[in-house]
Each structure stands twice: as structure tokens, then as C-alpha cells.
Amino acid sequence: MRIFYRMIAIVxxxxxxxxxxxxxxxxxxxxxxILIDKVHANDYSHVGLQKDRYDYHEQSGFRLAFxxxxxxxxxxxxxxxxxxxxxKLAGHRLLFINLVSAERPPFLVSEIRAIVAFVRSGGSLFxxxxxxxxxxxxxxxxxxxxxxxxxxxTDTACDVAPHTLGSGNGWILIxxxxxxxxxxxxxxxxxxxxxxxxxxxxxxRTSPQSWADAWQTTAYAESNAMGFFGNFARDEGxxxxxxxxxxxxxxxxxxGQECGRGRIVIVGDQNIFSDICIDYADNYRLWINAIxxxxxxxxxxxxxxxxxxxxxxxxxHADENTDGNTExxxxxxxxxxxxxxxxxxxxxKPRILLAEDFGIGAFGTDDRYGCYHLMSxxxxxxxxLADDRYEEPYDLVVLPNGHLEMNAAIVDLLVGHLRRGKxxxxxxxxxxxxxxxxxxxxxxxxxxxxxxxxxxxxxxIRSVAAIPGAGSIxxxxxxxxxxxxxxxxxxxxxDILQADRAVVYLRQLAAVLEAESKKP
Numbered sequence: 387m388r389i390f391y392r393m394i395a396i397v398x399x400x401x402x403x404x405x406x407x408x409x410x411x412x413x414x415x416x417x418x419x420i421l422i423d424k425v426h427a428n429d430y431s432h433v434g435l436q437k438d439r440y441d442y443h444e445q446s447g448f449r450l451a452f453x454x455x456x457x458x459x460x461x462x463x464x465x466x467x468x469x470x471x472x473x474k475l476a477g478h479r480l481l482f483i484n485l486v487s488a489e490r491p492p493f494l495v496s497e498i499r500a501i502v503a504f505v506r507s508g509g510s511l512f513x514x515x516x517x518x519x520x521x522x523x524x525x526x527x528x529x530x531x532x533x534x535x536x537x538x539x540t541d542t543a544c545d546v547a548p549h550t551l552g553s554g555n556g557w558i559l560i561x562x563x564x565x566x567x568x569x570x571x572x573x574x575x576x577x578x579x580x581x582x583x584x585x586x587x588x589x590x591r592t593s594p595q596s597w598a599d600a601w602q603t604t605a606y607a608e609s610n611a612m613g614f615f616g617n618f619a620r621d622e623g624x625x626x627x628x629x630x631x632x633x634x635x636x637x638x639x640x641x642g643q644e645c646g647r648g649r650i651v652i653v654g655d656q657n658i659f660s661d662i663c664i665d666y667a668d669n670y671r672l673w674i675n676a677i678x679x680x681x682x683x684x685x686x687x688x689x690x691x692x693x694x695x696x697x698x699x700x701x702x703h704a705d706e707n708t709d710g711n712t713e714x715x716x717x718x719x720x721x722x723x724x725x726x727x728x729x730x731x732x733x734x735k736p737r738i739l740l741a742e743d744f745g746i747g748a749f750g751t752d753d754r755y756g757c758y759h760l761m762s763x764x765x766x767x768x769x770x771l772a773d774d775r776y777e778e779p780y781d782l783v784v785l786p787n788g789h790l791e792m793n794a795a796i797v798d799l800l801v802g803h804l805r806r807g808k809x810x811x812x813x814x815x816x817x818x819x820x821x822x823x824x825x826x827x828x829x830x831x832x833x834x835x836x837x838x839x840x841x842x843x844x845x846x847i848r849s850v851a852a853i854p855g856a857g858s859i860x861x862x863x864x865x866x867x868x869x870x871x872x873x874x875x876x877x878x879x880x881d882i883l884q885a886d887r888a889v890v891y892l893r894q895l896a897a898v899l900e901a902e903s904k905k906p
Contacts, residue, residue: 552751580655588630
């Protein structure tokens with residue numbers, strides 16, 4: 387009988403150890419690396435941007451983001467019902483919590499204790515927040531994050547040109563980065579009306595000209611819907627920038643080395659990793675860097691492109707918050723390509739590059755004469771990136787307007803692309819561009835030794851000029867406008883005229899790609 391009780395005790399102790407074990411102890415009998423919380427947050431990572439679906443929240447899903455992780459062998463599981471506890475968290479390495487909302491269940495005391503224990507044992511936490519106190523997310527998260535000594539601001543990150551995308555103050559570019567594995571290779575990321583994070587642990591910040599726009603509501607939240615926007619104007623008493631918008635905190639010092647190396651990342655915008663926006667600027671780099679760091683995977687070093695060398699550290703934060711630098715803490719990689727931008731692009735296989743001069747902005751702005759709606763339309767059918775650097779042998783580079791005086795980086799990008807024998811498509815551009823020496827197209831062709839390209843009309847829309855010994859330049863005329871005012875937003879079902887215009891454009895685009903594919 388004594389042997390029987392001893393065996394029962396051993397079984398119970400083993401079970402208790404398994405439930406209490408964190409990621410470090412469970413590494414040998416791991417479950418899926420990432421647990422996605424679908425109880426406290428709405429999650430549309432299984433939907434994303436798809437044809438004939440126009441729901442705003444569905445498009446905010448991180449389908450492409452998680453698809454890439456799975457392509458690298460990272461497994462995910464969903465928490466869909468009941469309470470989070472030690473048993474449900476055990477064996478996972480990362481808990482992902484998308485933007486929480488007031489209509490979802492709150493974090494119970496026992497759940498907060500379980501998450502704290504999970505991080506204390508070396509687990510990681512990735513939280514997506516947003517502007518102001520949208521959907522009451524800040525108030526829902528405050529009890530949880532208070533346990534980690536992290537404050538939850540309720541302001542919107544606003545800025546002014548040249549740090550904005552378009553004429554508004556909410557769609558902004560962030561170019562100030564601390565040296566940290568999260569910011570490796572970043573030059574700029576883009577927010578579509580995002581919020582702030584606890585400045586003490588920030589690794590990305592807005593410009594000095596920015597401000598924290600206070601949220602506005604009334605008693606019982608009976609005004610301003612659930613968005614709780616401010617007035618997007620600088621008011622007396624509102625904090626001035628730089629302001630933190632991405633947070634990274636590591637707990638090995640605070641909890642003690644014996645408790646593991648728990649990590650937390652908070653990103654203050656839900657749209658940044660959506661199917662529409664993840665491939666704009668360096669948003670995708672932030673995603674893969676964050677996941678790799680949270681999974682304790684080594685960062686991929688990019689020569690010549692690290693934060694602080696090209697656009698980063700404008701605010702002089704190079705030596706702050708360097709916890710977790712993988713050079714100081716080498717580990718064996720379970721997923722060697724996870725944080726490699728080249729691996730991400732190889733997975734996406736982008737055929738098209740949208741050449742974006744961030745000083746002008748076109749594909750990233752929803753202004754009347756921007757091309758954000760067009761970018762969203764194209765993304766339903768094509769894999770593409772929007773950037774000003776050239777890292778892949780794209781089939782096609784698209785310019786928003788060949789008449790613009792774009793920067794030297796875009797000129798060099800186009801010259802290199804054409805010299806590879808590839809094609810350029812200039813939208814909203816007439817053949818009169820040959821008389822404009824300062825236009826981006828004429829600077830390109832003259833740099834290639836061509837004084838006046840000869841454009842030939844193919845049909846009612848397309849014209850083309852072959853550059854000797856190089857690729858071709860296609861023009862879509864101004865009479866075929868593709869601005870935001872001519873196409874529906876991604877969350878609006880097109881009317882008949884808009885649908886017809888979209889069909890014509892996509893057919894013309896396909897014709898260009900097909901013609902180029904037939905070249906030797």
C-alpha cells in the first residue's frame with residue numbers, strides 16, 4: 387500500500403510540475419509556439435484582405451503575417467473559450483493578444499495571475515493596442531499591464547509633415563528608433579492613426595514635432611462612438627514628442643535570472659500588420675523582428691540597413707533599451723530564417739514594387755488624390771511591396787505619377803530595374819512627360835543615355851517605350867485616373883462605375899505583366 391501511495395504522489399507531482407512549467411522547462415515537450423487569444427480580443431487572422439470581402443475589421447486581420455510564421459515552421463494555436471490558466475499557457479512560448487474590446491470578456495484576476503506567472507517563467511507576451519482608448523482597450527489592459535509595471539496611455543499619436551502620410555495628422559511615419567533587435571533594419575514604419583506606449587520602454591518614437599492627442603468622450607461614452615478620437619489638433623496641455631509608439635520590455639533583471647527571460651512587446655496600431663499595410667515601408671520587418679525576439683530567436687543582421695544608419699535614431703536614443711541584444715545573448719536558432727527579410731520576401735514572392743517617395747506619399751495616403759485605394763485593390767490580386775528600396779528582381783515597378791519630381795533614391799531604383807530588362811509602369815502620365823526634364827521619368831531615361839524616349843500607343847490606355855539595351859516604360863494616361871476619389875476604399879463595396887474601372891485597370895495590368903513575361 388505504501389508503494390501505491392508513493393506512485394500516486396509521483397504522478398501528482400509530475401502533473402503539477404507540467405502545469406507550472408513555463409516555456410523554458412517545457413521546451414522538450416513543446417506545444418504550439420504561439421497561443422492566439424480569441425476570447426478577450428476579436429481576431430481575424432484567418433480572414434484578412436480577400437476578394438469580395440469589405441468588412442473593415444476583417445481586413446485588419448493578420449492573415450499574411452501569421453501565414454509567414456507558419457511557413458517558417460512556427461506553429462500557432464487558438465484560445466477560444468474559457469479562462470486562461472497555467473495549463474492552457476504551459477508549453478507555449480508566446481501569448482498573442484490582438485486589440486481587446488469592451489464587448490469581449492474581461493481579464494479575470496486568475497487569468498492575470500496566470501499570464502504574470504507565464505512571463506515570470508520565461509514566456510513572452512505580444513499585445514496590439516491602438517489610438518486613444520478605442521473600444522476601451524486601454525482600460526481593459528490596464529489591470530494586466532500594471533502587474534508588469536507598464537502604463538497604458540489613452541492618447542493618439544499625431545504628427546505633422548514631413549512625418550505624415552497625406553494631409554491629416556493621424557497617418558504618420560515613424561523613423562526614430564532605439565538600438566534593439568526589434569528595430570534591426572528599420573528605416574521607417576507607418577501608423578494609420580495609432581496610439582502611444584509607456585515611454586520608459588519605447589524602442590520607436592514619433593518626431594519632436596508630434597503630440598499626444600487626448601481622447602474625447604462624455605459620461606457613459608454616449609458620444610464619439612467607440613473610437614474616442616481626439617480633435618487631431620494640438621491643444622494646450624497635450625504632451626509634445628518624441629513619443630513612444632512601440633514598446634519592448636525584458637524581465638530577467640526584475641524577476642531574477644532564475645525566473646527566465648520573460649519579454650513583452652506592445653505595438654500601438656492594429657492596422658500596421660494588416661494584410662493591406664504589412665508590406666508598406668518596413669512594417670513587415672518590425673513584425674518578424676518582434677516575433678523572433680519574443681521567441682528568443684537570434685536577430686538577422688542587415689549590413690548597412692540597421693536603425694541609426696539610414697533614417698533611424700533621429701532622436702538620439704541609440705544607447706537606450708538595448709535589453710535582449712542577441713549578440714550579447716547568443717542562442718541556437720529553432721527557426722533560422724524567421725527574422726530574415728529576404729526569407730519573408732521569398733515567401734511573399736512579390737511581383738510588383740510600388741515605388742513610394744515617402745517625402746511625397748501616394749500609395750500610403752487616403753487623401754483625395756492619393757493611391758491607397760489602388761494599392762488595396764492590387765493587393766487583393768497580387769503580392770507586392772511599397773517602398774523606396776529595391777531588394778528583389780521584381781517583374782514590374784509602378785510609379786504613381788511619372789510627372790512628379792521624385793527623390794534620387796527612386797531614380798536610382800528605376801534605373802537599376804530597367805537595366806535588368808524589367809518594366810516600369812507610370813500611372814497618370816502622358817507622353818508630354820518627355821518635355822519635362824525634372825520629372826522622375828526623364829531623369830531616369832537621361833541617366834540611361836536616352837534623350838527622348840519614343841512612346842507608341844498600344845490601345846486606348848497603354849503606351850510603351852522600349853529603352854535600348856534595357857526594359858520598357860509603360861504609361862497609363864491622366865485620362866484614366868486611379869486616385870482615391872475614383873476607387874472605393876477597401877472597406878467599401880464598389881458601385882458599378884468603380885467596379886468597371888477596377889476591372890479595366892486589372893486587365894491592363896495583367897496585359898503588361900503578360901507582355902513582359904514573354905520577353906526572352
